[in-house]
Amino acid sequence: MDGERIDALIAEASSRDAGFEEHALVVSALSIQVGRELQLTAGELELLEFAAAVHDVGKLSVAPSIIAKPGPLNDDEWTQMRRHPEAGADLLAPCAAPAEVLDVVRSHHEHWDGRGYPRGLKGDEIPLGARIIAAADAYCAMVEARPYRPPRRPAAARAELLAQAGSQFDAECARAAYRVTAAAG
Numbered sequence: 001m002d003g004e005r006i007d008a009l010i011a012e013a014s015s016r017d018a019g020f021e022e023h024a025l026v027v028s029a030l031s032i033q034v035g036r037e038l039q040l041t042a043g044e045l046e047l048l049e050f051a052a053a054v055h056d057v058g059k060l061s062v063a064p065s066i067i068a069k070p071g072p073l074n075d076d077e078w079t080q081m082r083r084h085p086e087a088g089a090d091l092l093a094p095c096a097a098p099a100e101v102l103d104v105v106r107s108h109h110e111h112w113d114g115r116g117y118p119r120g121l122k123g124d125e126i127p128l129g130a131r132i133i134a135a136a137d138a139y140c141a142m143v144e145a146r147p148y149r150p151p152r153r154p155a156a157a158r159a160e161l162l163a164q165a166g167s168q169f170d171a172e173c174a175r176a177a178y179r180v181t182a183a184a185g
């Protein structure tokens with residue numbers, strides 16, 4: 001695996017979006033906690049940590065004006081934004097990232113009920129790592145401030161995980177993310 005090239009991708013993404021690395025780190029940390037709660041093996045946890053750190057690297061292929069837009073995206077902007085999971089896998093493939101990681105990156109916006117993107121995968125068709133990152137990413141995004149909204153309180157973000165368990169999120173992953181974030185206070 002070409003670690004230098006991957007680090008360069010992360011550095012480039014961070015230079016374009018100040019919150020990129022911090023968000024990747026918190027998503028990675030929470031994903032690992034959820035993975036442990038679900039009793040993943042050490043090898044699976046290692047792949048999960050790596051996938052979580054690079055899950056959004058495909059945002060490099062999205063126009064910076066869209067990434068930085070301080071408000072909701074219009075339809076054209078969403079179309080571009082929704083390409084970032086595939087774009088991420090395409091950027092990481094030449095770095096010889098493991099196939100499992102490419103698959104997780106490609107699938108991190110799929111929903112358990114099949115209403116996600118890019119492929120509309122359902123349930124177990126979605127790699128477990130992607131189901132874990134989806135729940136962790138959503139929780140972390142909710143408790144972070146955005147230019148157009150304040151952060152949500154952890155209790156409210158946790159409640160949202162449970163509300164979407166079995167529809168947006170794998171219920172087991174959502175409940176595990178609930179437990180580990182509740183235990184953290």
Ligand SMILES: [Fe+2]
Nearest residue numbers: 055056108109
């Ligand atoms: Fe993403």
